[in-house]
Amino acid sequence: MSDREKLERIAANNDPQAYRALFEKFGPIVKAFMMRQGTDAATAEELAQETMLNVWRKASLYSLDKGSVTTWIFAIARNLRIDQLRKEKTWVELPDTYVEQASSEIAADEAISSEQERQKIKQALDGLPKEQREVVVLSFIEGLPHRAIAERLQLPVGTIKSRIRLAYLKLRTAVGDPDE
Amino acid sequence: MTIKFHPAPENLLSCAAGSMPEALAAVMASHMAMCPRCRHELAVFDKVGATLLEEMPPETVGTAPALPGSAPVAATGGAQHVEHGDVPEPLRAAVGPRLDRIKWRRLAPGVWFHTVSLSEHSKASLRFIRVAPGLQLPDHGHSGSELTLVLQGAFNDAFGSYGVGDVLEMDEGIEHSPVAAPGGDCICLIASEGPARYNGFLARLVQKLTGI
Ligand SMILES: [Zn+2]
Numbered sequence: 001m002s003d004r005e006k007l008e009r010i011a012a013n014n015d016p017q018a019y020r021a022l023f024e025k026f027g028p029i030v031k032a033f034m035m036r037q038g039t040d041a042a043t044a045e046e047l048a049q050e051t052m053l054n055v056w057r058k059a060s061l062y063s064l065d066k067g068s069v070t071t072w073i074f075a076i077a078r079n080l081r082i083d084q085l086r087k088e089k090t091w092v093e094l095p096d097t098y099v100e101q102a103s104s105e106i107a108a109d110e111a112i113s114s115e116q117e118r119q120k121i122k123q124a125l126d127g128l129p130k131e132q133r134e135v136v137v138l139s140f141i142e143g144l145p146h147r148a149i150a151e152r153l154q155l156p157v158g159t160i161k162s163r164i165r166l167a168y169l170k171l172r173t174a175v176g177d178p179d180e
Numbered sequence: 181m182t183i184k185f186h187p188a189p190e191n192l193l194s195c196a197a198g199s200m201p202e203a204l205a206a207v208m209a210s211h212m213a214m215c216p217r218c219r220h221e222l223a224v225f226d227k228v229g230a231t232l233l234e235e236m237p238p239e240t241v242g243t244a245p246a247l248p249g250s251a252p253v254a255a256t257g258g259a260q261h262v263e264h265g266d267v268p269e270p271l272r273a274a275v276g277p278r279l280d281r282i283k284w285r286r287l288a289p290g291v292w293f294h295t296v297s298l299s300e301h302s303k304a305s306l307r308f309i310r311v312a313p314g315l316q317l318p319d320h321g322h323s324g325s326e327l328t329l330v331l332q333g334a335f336n337d338a339f340g341s342y343g344v345g346d347v348l349e350m351d352e353g354i355e356h357s358p359v360a361a362p363g364g365d366c367i368c369l370i371a372s373e374g375p376a377r378y379n380g381f382l383a384r385l386v387q388k389l390t391g392i
Pocket residue numbers: 183185186187211215217218219
């Protein structure tokens with residue numbers, strides 16, 4: 001059963017087995033993600049549980065146009081980390097805030113294309129020069145702003161920005177050209 | 181609304197990463213509320229985050245806690261509560277839906293502002309600024325990165341002409357003297373990094389305008 005089907009079962013039948021399966025898959029990596037922001041294991045575990053509880057509660061709000069289940073869970077975990085660990089306001093909302101038009105057209109081949117896309121992103125990440133991958137990981141996983149990355153690596157902020165920019169362009173072309 | 185100036189790629193990535201300083205993230209979120217193109221870019225980079233999350237070496241967790249008795253939230257059928265107003269959605273909780281109802285404080289003739297409160301430890305500031313049409317602001321430097329989003333009217337400076345939805349990024353050390361376009365008041369949302377009280381945009385502006 002795919003993650004998406006599990007989520008649908010939670011939404012349709014409050015299926016606790018489907019929930020446990022999702023928890024076993026995502027709980028451990030979300031906990032690891034929380035710990036990288038610099039918190040202890042106990043707090044990280046609480047936040048992983050809270051992330052998954054959000055998944056349970058909001059399962060019926062999830063739909064195809066929100067990307068893969070992992071993407072949705074990542075966004076929930078990211079915002080919880082800003083709110084609970086950094087104690088800052090989360091301005092950037094979850095993907096469910098805006099109801100985009102033209103979501104029906106992606107429904108049919110969605111499962112296949114999102115797996116292909118995932119592979120492409122993974123390849124693009126693996127293909128980044130070491131110093132570009134480093135700044136991407138420091139941004140996403142450690143949650144460090146440009147200035148903090150610059151301090152960590154003892155480089156000018158401008159260098160960090162240009163590395164992230166280069167990484168962005170390479171990662172971006174992996175999922176189609178930007179429509180500018 | 182045709183947006184000409186979008187945020188820089190490195191800011192879009194950090195926004196998806198959840199690593200932006202809070203004040204800058206507020207401007208980014210407000211731009212995205214107005215810009216389908218950047219919402220799409222954010223969605224792409226959420227996927228990058230998901231891919232990196234999947235690669236995390238897992239930590240041991242206890243068993244799934246007992247689920248709450250409460251049933252999951254019922255789907256709303258996409259009918260979201262939409263309030264009318266010209267304040268970007270993310271900022272409505274702070275200042276309400278309408279720009280003309282913001283509690284403006286007069287800074288100088290033709291210049292008003294309103295500060296949005298952030299978390300206590302934030303080292304940046306977030307402000308709305310309103311400038312009368314045709315008014316030129318004096319040259320002012322910037323002590324840290326600054327992000328400006330136009331919400332109403334337009335302004336020009338040596339670098340370009342900015343209308344509603346456009347984002348202007350100013351790096352440390354750059355000076356500019358924007359002129360509000362004729363017509364209505366120009367209203368912008370500005371996030372400034374760094375200790376705003378002494379070196380911030382408004383402090384310098386007051387200094388220039390009042391000669392203190
Ligand atoms: Zn944009």
